[in-house]
Amino acid sequence: MILNFSFKFIARKEKICCQFSLYKTYRVLSNASVDALWEKLINLGDVSWNPLLDHTNAPRGLRAKPGLIYQAVTRLTPIPIRVFVEKVDPGELLSLRVLAIPGIENRVTYQVESTLIGTYVSCSITLRGWLSPFLWWVIRPYASRVVRELAQSAESTEQVS
Template sequence: MILNFSFKLIAAKGKLTCKFSLYKTYRVVSTAPIDVLWQKLINLADVSWHPLFSRTNVPLGLIAKPGLIYQAVTRLTPIPIRLFVENVRPGELLSLRVLAIPGMEQKITYQVESTLCGTYISYSVTLRGWLSPLIWWWIKPYSMQVARELADAAERVV
């Protein structure tokens, strides 16, 4: 687990502004093959393994591609949020940007890496904006579980 955050108070032109950013990475090892993990990850229609998302509006069979914008409903609220697929490197990286509310910017990055010890899954969350501390407090317990739940779901397939 890696945690990096910054908090800045900036006084300029008679205004006091607050800038907050947080970067957190969770990493787990899985016994599932990297291909199975990758297929589970890029299948955006099946988020049954994800502790934060309950469903998406993605048709079955559609996989993540850069530029794709879709909606997901969280387990915390019935209000859908929009997600933008920023980057996909097949078998290696999936990067999403959450387009939820003004005052907060969230980026989610999944990385998978095959080693002799197993397959490493990294789940990184980057939050920016003045609402970030509140959002982090709300989603932290679920964010801690994402990589482990993905590994467990892929291992159940195998």
């Protein structure tokens, strides 16, 4: 787990503003293959492995493509949020931007890499904006479980096949 945190006070035209940014990475070693992890990750209609998301409006089997925007409903609130797929490097990287509330910029990047001892999957969360401390306080208990549950879901899918 890597944590990078910054909080700055900035004086602008007789106002004092604050900037908050947080960058956190969670990484897990999995026995599942890169292909199994990647298939779970890019299937936008199946978010059963994600402890933060309840469901999406994407049809099951829809694969992530750059520029795609879809809606997701979190397990915490019934309010739908918009998710923008920024970048996709097949088999390696998926970058998403969550467009939820003005005042918060949230970017989530998943990376999958194969090694001799297994497959590493990592999730990097970047939060910026003045409401970010509140959002981090809400999602922190769930954020640490995202990668672990993705790996477990891919491993169980591989065992069934």
